[in-house]
Amino acid sequence: MRHLVPSAAAVAFLIAGCGAGDAAGSSAQAGGTLTVAVTSDPQCLDPQQAGSSDAITVNRQFVDSLTDHDPDTGKLGGWLATSWEADPKATSFTFHLREGATFSDGTPVDAQAVKDNFDGLVKLGAKAVQAATYLSGYRESVVVDPRTVRVEFAKPNAQFLEATSTTSLGLVAKSSLAQPAADRCANGVVGSGPFLLEQYTRNQQVVQRRRDGYAWSPARITNRGAAYLDRLVFKIVPEANVRVGLLESGQADAVLGVGPQDTDRVKRAGLVISARPNPGLVYGINVNRSRPLVADGAVPRAIQRAVDRRQVVDTILSPDYHPATSVLSAPTLGYVDLGGKLSADPAAATEILTTAGWVPGADGMRVRNGQRLSLVVRYYTPDSGLAQSSLELIQQQLKKIGVDVVLKPTPVAQAIQTFKDGDYDLIWGNASAADPDILRNYFTVQGLNAVRLTAGPLQDALYAQAGEGDPARRAQQVALAQQLLLDDGWAIPVYEPTTVVGLSAKVRGVRFDAASRLQFIDVQRAGKGGK
Template sequence: MTGRPLLTRLLFAAVTATLLGCSPSGQDSQAGKTLKVTFFRDNTTLVSLDPFQVYWLEHRVVLRNVAESLTDQEPQTGNIIPWLAERWDVSENALEYTFHLRKDVTFSNGTRFDAQAVKTAYDTNKAFADQLPATFGATYLKGYDHAQVLDDFTVKLVLAKPNAGFLQATSTTNLAILAPQSYALSVKERSLGAIIGTGPFVLERYTPESGLRLTKRKGYAWPSANAQNKGEAHLDAVDVSYVPEESVRNGQFVQGQVDILWPRNPFSEVDLNLFKSRGATIQSRSLPGPALNMYPNTRGNRILADRQVRLALQKAIDRKTYAATVYNPQFPVVSGIYDVTTPFYKNQADKLAYDPQGAERLLDEAGWLGKKCRRL
């Protein structure tokens, strides 16, 4: 939003990790305003406002403005940079990560951010992950064992076994740190918004399937180097509404009732042309990480247990045609197992090319020749 008046409506066609994290700046910033955002309907069986539990992308973006992490990740280089931790040391065996914390940070309830708060957060999350391994944040705590408080502002995170991705994990929203008082509450209470963070906004209210409101926190002054604004938020508040019907969301945006429209699915070509004709700013960005999380059943004598069959299935998918038909001709086609914004991304488009003859050959080699099966 930098360089544009707040009242200029912004349209987000896919995903940007800085939706609410950036603010108008310079002469164009208009302090004292409320930003209005609309999401599609939240699913209360999956949605949580506890950073460690949250799966829903939209809520992770919201939470990044409430709860912060030990580190951050520079989006262009992929480098891990300081945030709530000023610096860190990693032992030679990669089992001990010692973080030296900032001394000027407080939670929104006035509680000091310190080593004990970090220990409470990480150890509470580990206990929950042990109890419910399927919780989304558990992925980032692989190998984590416990935390040791070395002094008020130095904490050591100890792993039982090495995890090459652990330092990067400390930069994620899922490992954002809440105030100890939040962890004294039940898991359900945190899911429903009883959270206290160190971020530039405070979660004022959350009504499932209706909306939420963030309000500005006064005195905030410790963003990561990724943030352009080094002080308090320019906005007074952010109102988020959940609207299930796409036509209603689009209508609200076109009529100027909301400033940002954030859909889950890509817009149709017709809608894109309409928004462009109204002067909307369209931003689209894929998220770093795996292009798709899919876990095929490869056990025993299942069809996909055979690697040749899995490779055949890969070759039989006409991704370009599907993308153009289901979404629009400009929709990007996946070109690797990781999205293009992932640090050290490697283009693997040649391995994902549509090759029906190759798929047929692999199926024949896998023993499907002459069998009564239907090839799709």
């Protein structure tokens, strides 16, 4: 079974993003500690339950996956599995596991371990939100022999093979599977990765140490043995300017979440900026079509034409970011460039509203049947401030065509409940994933259903791609879904999410994976013994 391959532009993005921080040169040596300043506490040290970007980055270092998505080629390669077969209907997947891989407690990564993990993930249910979507329709895993396992689904699951490369389906030891879900979050898990959890102090730091004897990196990783570093220290530093200050002073070797306002500052200090667009849903506005003001699609279509994406990027962001050209970002499998539909045209937006019966009121805001066109937009905090700044600019753009926008910040902890309640006309956000099935997970009743999708061509396309084993036919359904999301006014994409990292010039070998998360097994620091 082949996979959808990114466009040439997407591959170019991927290649440009890999090998971050190679500036240290041949003077770099093994050993020492690398300090990484991250934006938020991971909250959960179980990769199967973790959800935030920082949590996934922290967890990735001590958990491995069955497969590896190569960001250079867009193809799957081996990791804990050396090869696999998938039936044409995408209901059965057989994995052949490598010899010698073990969890850090010494137990083998064998077929029974894979079965135990997938069975356990299903039992976790809503606690493993992302993994649950990847395992939709899961029936059972069959141990064929100690090195061969067959994973079976009751219905086609076209995105499962790609999902086996994610941290969410990373494998943990039986001893961790036996622990309560809350304990796994608080105390961490036993994985098979190149680092081990040494200490976790909530809201302060996570310390990991090298696992001696590790020898099964994916083929794209230069280092074929144990990590070069002795330790990784992830310091939780919510304030962007403080993170950059730590990098400038040498108290941190890498910082995540470098904001557009700080990129020039980092460069002026002689430090390195490395950026890569994230795959998945772009940042944008999604429309709750169950709400009366937007139900017929006219208002969303008008907003689509009124939003000036280039102005948002040029005003709020930096050259590391790009205006959205679809609901999916360019590095995502199955991405289609629909940028021609997303050029700003306020005159066209005005015409759409007028034709739909929305006329200017006394204050310039549009009115229809005595009802003012005022829309509630939800967005999540805390963040780098980009959401609020972007939405405030979009608020100004929409005011010019007579659409009033009320911004309502919402704590991240309330995100799931907000989706369930549907107390919004519009909602801002994005979701990272390399596979286009993220569209089904986000927009349909099988997932978050942010837009309150009902029966129709869009729902049909989203469900059809999820069960299509033929890559070419699946690509057609993914392309159709992207077109319908824009044309019918379900989604209003704005800009591509981008991971921007600041690095000391002494650091070499920081790698982006296909999901734009950082991997540190290749990292060395200049100078004898590191830091």
